[in-house]
Amino acid sequence: MKLHRAATLVALLLVAGFANFDSRSLIALIVVVLAAAAGGVGFSWKRYYKR
Numbered sequence: 001m002k003l004h005r006a007a008t009l010v011a012l013l014l015v016a017g018f019a020n021f022d023s024r025s026l027i028a029l030i031v032v033v034l035a036a037a038a039g040g041v042g043f044s045w046k047r048y049y050k051r
Contacts, residue, residue, distance in 0.1 A: 013033075
């Protein structure tokens with residue numbers, strides 16, 4: 001399941017890489033990806049690393 005999500009993310013990033021971006025949309029994409037990564041880490045941390 002995790003491999004499927006990782007492959008989907010990589011595919012979306014490759015497709016986005018071929019699209020024409022100006023600097024504002026590229027920054028927005030980076031912000032969204034970082035926010036999603038932070039949310040995923042926070043969710044996993046709370047779920048799997050309870051003490």
